[in-house]
Amino acid sequence: MASTLPDNPSLDRLRVEARALQRGAVSGDRQVVDAIRRHHPGPDIALQRRFRLHDAQLVVARSYGFSGWPALVGYLNIAADLTVDPSGVDEHAIGSADRFCALASLRYDHTDAPPRWQAAADLLEANPDVPQQHVWAAATAADPAALHRQISARPDLANTAGGPFGWVPLLYLCYSRVPLPHNEDQVLAAAGVLLDAGADPNAGYLWRAMATPFTALTGVFGEGEQGPGRQPRHRFAPALAGLLLARGAHPVDHQTLYNRMFRADDSHLELLFRHGLGEAGPSPWERRLGEAMETRDQMWQRQIDWAAQHGFADRLDLLARHGVDVSGAELTIASIPDDPNIRDDDGATALHHAAWSGDLALMQQLLDAGADPDAVDLRHRTTPLDWAEHAYQSEAAELLRRHGGTRESP
Template sequence: MPIRRLPDNPDLEHLRNQAKTLQRQVRAGDQRAVDLVRELHPRPPQALRRADALLVVARSYGFASWPALRATLDVIDRYTRSPHRQAATGGTDEFLLLACLTYSHDDPGRWARARRMLTEHPELAGHSIHTAAAVGDVAAARRMLDGDPGLANRQGGPHRWEPLLYLAYSRIDSTVPGHSTLEVARLLLERGADPAAGFLWDGLRSPFTALTGAFGGGEGAPPPHQFRLELAELLLDAGADANDSQALYNCGLQPEDDAHLRLLLRHGLGRGDGGVWHRRLGHTHPTPAELLQDELIKAARQDRTDRYRLLLDHGADPHGVGTGHPVHEGRTAHEWATLFGHGDDPDPVLRFLGACLRADEKTARELRSDAAVAYRPQHLVTAAEQGRTAAVRLMAGLGFDVRGMALHQAAFHGHLDTVRALVELGADPDRTDPRFQATPRGWAEHNHQWAVARYLATVERSRPR
């Protein structure tokens, strides 16, 4: 059987219950359970004891033993933080909560409130090494570190973070003389701060490191650190690993800028052993080669030809499947490139789909078949997501259904012309998605695409009830 993916924020009791269920199924003669034991147990026993069942469960998730699985759960528990769940209680904790990204309800108003608190109570900056780091108070940080060098890695504050994390995720952006988060970062690193400092956001096995915080981005498009590239390079020079899965994900949601990728490639993205976080999390964390392949696949899916060539030049394998994320549909970068009309795959179905996205009507009509349309019905959603209005119109005329998630994706990404075309072609602005039960307007509002949201609001009001 394929190796199962360990759930995010895994629960030990749930895994133990899986072993109990397996025991019951084997005793009842369930053939699938019996076959699973035969496949995964090195010496299938006549009677499945609890230890045997635990071993099979562990191996089903790719671990050599139950203790190995337990060790990974211990690592996850040790590094899990939930900054989005912390409640403001006043004082310095409230200040740090408002000052830093939490990846939930982040907005400029929170950071403005933190700045007002600092203006009204400037002594906040010197209250602790964590507030000094968030503000960038160089003198206060130096004074405290001179008194206690161990503060460089001391966890504290509302999130139980190291100072470097409060610094990297802070969005106070103070320009007051004597304030510089970049200089405080340099000071912390000189005094022994761990450049790989990070945490697992609510148990997700993609570490949110100081490097992740420097780049910003991600869900809701929070801004980068005020010294984005300078801080990132400082961390990388100090030993942070360039194979940062969360930084790559966050930056990939705002794909227009390659600066982060060029910096990470210079510092070893796609090479090495993956660093301390990969060693901690083992096979549940992607390898450097998988991360690089994922970036190539994303570049192909986003039709970013310059980025695609950049990654190929740095050794990315166009025939690899990367981490196998479901959104990649099991396809290689080479296959995705063909779907966008840039590859040389001889498959006429792939070439048809590539012609559709290029809005090459002549080629698309020559290659069209019902099987080709049915092969990837969500291809119109891809066109809408990328704002390819001409392709959307062509594909609607070739038999692709506009009633799926195309309008949601076009709205989320702010493609107003594509949204208008989809509504004209019959897409339903009142349709809700299956996961969040939200309309296309809701998706637009979630991603701050206000022009699209206003247009869809007028469409909703004009529709007969």
């Protein structure tokens, strides 16, 4: 199974939900009865007798992907120590070193964008002593000298949580996107200082208590639902990920596979397969979170489905070569619709979506076929150029401007 709990779940709210479900069962509420029949292993017996609280708790737990109430409560107890909500940090109420870390880091929320990372660089330029203030700022800046001084004085800092998000230093290094004039050797040296001091290469956190951990590898590989313009991979992702894997990071990283599935690039999979993705045993996170995490079969099925639906034939071939069963996949062959201005349920056209993802080849095909560069979607009232600029897809935006595209949003 896999947890489907909402963001930042509360045991108190779940208890209230269970009691409400119990009352609904007693009163015969049809929707409640339907839920009981879907999730209770013995619904008829439970409904014939007085529907008890433990029955309601079982239904609630199973509706969120858990085998029972004790498993759900157990997960919440574990998650309490691992959950971070980066959006909850008030950057105006913290010191300069913490603010530098917060601005520099991918948060995986709607604020991720290059101006934040540039603001971190500007803060560092104005306050060059920031990496000396604490180890988490030194890691964010990938400053090997500052890290060495602080770790030498206190080796335990390599695995000490702190900074604005309560992360260990390695996570700040891996999620940092601050544009600094570092070369690859400097970044690897900074990571090496932490790893040599015993930093856990499998370090991670639970984003808003979601049961798929955001690990150090997740931060390095980057990307996600907001696209590579707003959630880019680390500038030295191949080398840094390779170092983490060589030092013991587990190659089965569920969140990385999800974040990187949206585009056709398979470099992350190729690297992970070289380090045992296809045959690796349980990861530390799978052992720790148990049934709350999706199974390997679920993980692979999501990859197969997305690749098939989006015409990623090379990805299906790669998965098959490494022993993943893709035999049931039906590959969708991408084609330009007869009407290039056909809209989805939100009124967006194919050109909107291609602009968001920065697919220049598809955009050109759509424009050549007569796609309207000034089409306005119904949900946001914005044009493809608005979408491209919001996603920081500069080349896509320039292509649209050359074809007369304009902005609708202010």
